Amino acid sequence: MARVLHIEDDPNSRRLVEKLLSREGHEVVDTESGLDGIRLAREQRPDLVLVDINVPDLDGYEVTLRLRGMPELEGVPIVAITAEGDRQTSLAVGADGFIAKPIDARRFARTVASFLGGHREAADETGEIRLRVQSQRIVERLEDKVRELSDANARLEEMARLRREFLQNVSHELATPMTPVVGYLKLLLDEELGPLTDLQRKCLLSIERSTRRLRGVTDTLLDVSALETGRMHYYSREYDFGEVAARAVELARAAHAQLNVLFPDPPSPLPAVGDPDKLRRSMVHVLDNAAKFTPRGGEIAVEVRRAAEGGYALLVLDSGPGIDPRERERIFEPFYQVDGSVTRQHGGVGLGLAFARRVTMAMGGGLDVECPPQESVAGRKLGGTLVRLRVAERAPTGTS
Numbered sequence: 115m116a117r118v119l120h121i122e123d124d125p126n127s128r129r130l131v132e133k134l135l136s137r138e139g140h141e142v143v144d145t146e147s148g149l150d151g152i153r154l155a156r157e158q159r160p161d162l163v164l165v166d167i168n169v170p171d172l173d174g175y176e177v178t179l180r181l182r183g184m185p186e187l188e189g190v191p192i193v194a195i196t197a198e199g200d201r202q203t204s205l206a207v208g209a210d211g212f213i214a215k216p217i218d219a220r221r222f223a224r225t226v227a228s229f230l231g232g233h234r235e236a237a238d239e240t241g242e243i244r245l246r247v248q249s250q251r252i253v254e255r256l257e258d259k260v261r262e263l264s265d266a267n268a269r270l271e272e273m274a275r276l277r278r279e280f281l282q283n284v285s286h287e288l289a290t291p292m293t294p295v296v297g298y299l300k301l302l303l304d305e306e307l308g309p310l311t312d313l314q315r316k317c318l319l320s321i322e323r324s325t326r327r328l329r330g331v332t333d334t335l336l337d338v339s340a341l342e343t344g345r346m347h348y349y350s351r352e353y354d355f356g357e358v359a360a361r362a363v364e365l366a367r368a369a370h371a372q373l374n375v376l377f378p379d380p381p382s383p384l385p386a387v388g389d390p391d392k393l394r395r396s397m398v399h400v401l402d403n404a405a406k407f408t409p410r411g412g413e414i415a416v417e418v419r420r421a422a423e424g425g426y427a428l429l430v431l432d433s434g435p436g437i438d439p440r441e442r443e444r445i446f447e448p449f450y451q452v453d454g455s456v457t458r459q460h461g462g463v464g465l466g467l468a469f470a471r472r473v474t475m476a477m478g479g480g481l482d483v484e485c486p487p488q489e490s491v492a493g494r495k496l497g498g499t500l501v502r503l504r505v506a507e508r509a510p511t512g513t514s
Contacts, residue, residue, distance in 0.1 A: 115139035116230050119160035121151035121177060122195075123169050130217060131164065138223045148172035152180055159186060162230055164213075167196035167204065175207045175248050176255075182208030191229040205237035206244040278342050285335040292329055299325060333395075334465045341472045348476055350509070353390035355426040356380030359418050362397035362428075366414075370405040373414055376492045380418035384426055388477045388509030396473045399466030400430050400481070400501050407434035408498065415492040425479055425506040431491035434498035442483055446471045470503065478506025 118135055122128050123146040132142040143158050145151050148169045155163060163181060167174030174194055181187055194204035197215035204212050211229055213222070237244070299322050301307050303315070310318070340346040363377045404414050412433040421427040437445065446467050471481040487500035 115141070116161035117141045117143065117158060118162045118164060118226070119151065119155055119158060120144040120164045121148060121169055121174070122146065122164070122166040124166070127166070127215070127217070130219070131222075134217075134219060134222050135226065138227070140226075146170070148174070148177040151177055152184075155181055155187060156184065160190065162226065163187070163190060163192045164195050164226075165192060165209070167194055175203065176252055178204065178207045178209050179252075191234070193226075193229055200244070202237055202240060203244045203248055205235055206240075206242070207248055210234045278339065281335060281342070282339040285332060285339050288328075288332045289336060292325070292332060295325055296329065331465075334399075334469055337392075337395075337469050338465050341469065346472075346476070348389045348392065348509070350387055350389065352385065352387055353393075354382070355384035355386050355393075355428075355505070356382050356418050358390045358394050359397060359416070359428050362394050362401060363416055365398055366401035366405065369402070370414075372410045373405055373408055373412055375401075375414045375416060376494060377416040378492050381420075384418065384420075386426065386505065386507045386509070388505060389473075392473045393477065393505060396470035396481075397428055397503060399470045400428070400503055403466055404430050404432040404434070404499070404501065408432045409434065413494065413496060415490075415494040415496060417492045421479070421504045423479075423504065425504055427479075428503040429491045430501045430503070431487055431494065431496050432498040433496040436497070437483065437485045437499050439485070442485065445483070446481065474503055474505055477509035479504030 115138065118131075118140050120128060120131050120142055122131070122144060125146075128144045128146070132144065135142050143154055143160065145154055146169065148171045151163075151165070151169070152172075154160075165174045165177050165181075169177065172180070174196060178192055178194065181192055191210040192208060193211040193213055194201075194209045195213040195215065195217070201212040211225075211233070212235065213225060299318065302310070302318055303322065337346065359380055360377070363375060367375050401414070401416070408414055414433070415429075415431040417429045419427050419429060467481065474481050481504070482502045484500040484502065486497060487495075489500070491500065
């Protein structure tokens, strides 16, 4: 039988139509939104469309005008069905018929069958005038929507400015008290203020680990704040890409002793010019992200290569669960996390990969994700996620 698309915001009406038409063997596809109805019409290619005039977002007249202009619906009957609406206006904008509410359950299926069989209603001589009036109403609605969007955009820009200022201020407020905390911790651990008992040293080492973690988050906040305000400065000096990668892996191994981090000796030398400090921190962020999603006892394979595009690449492959394709690009957005709830399993504030991508792009490269991975790294073929960090041999200089 026929496939009928029903665009109606009242669930009771949708259920009634579905019951009446399915009884006759028809397939009913329904939605409560005009915009969604247009999408479904394009995807489902219905044999008939029923449109309520008073649906949200776009009203039934606007939906009918849009549907009538779609080549894939050429010849498909469109029937307006509503309690409050103008039959002649509905016909003028392109409807082939009009069914008044409340629906007459005894006649409804026969009426639909007549439209499927070729019955059409024609607009009277006032159709052109009604179409012009309705078009004017649509233009007025569009003007209102444009004004609303302009106002919303202005508010979003102001919120973005306030966010940047807040991020910058909070970062500096966090960084300021960290300096004496780190300094006094070092004095205590070096026993320059007196000898320590084993228990005191154990407690101070725990504080130091937490402080180091907090300082890392603070440094990243400062970096992202500088990136967003265009004040990130990049230094330019000679360095060895392999040595920078080895240092980053060393830090990752110390922080994630529960994981097996495979890293064969990189080819040497790999001379480059750029900012090795920011590059190392970018590598650490990528490694930390891989470790965060790798289960205890899992593996992370790391390898340094010459990039096919020129320059150098650091490949990081983990044995974690992988990334949903829908999240693949969003993970590089500042503050975005796949699971952002306070009860999430994995820590972090969603800034590391955003920082790493911005830095590597500024250094003439980029950051790419491949899932599922198509190649082995360090001789290992793992099923998680492959992150490829690339930089040019000679990075551009200046600010970003």
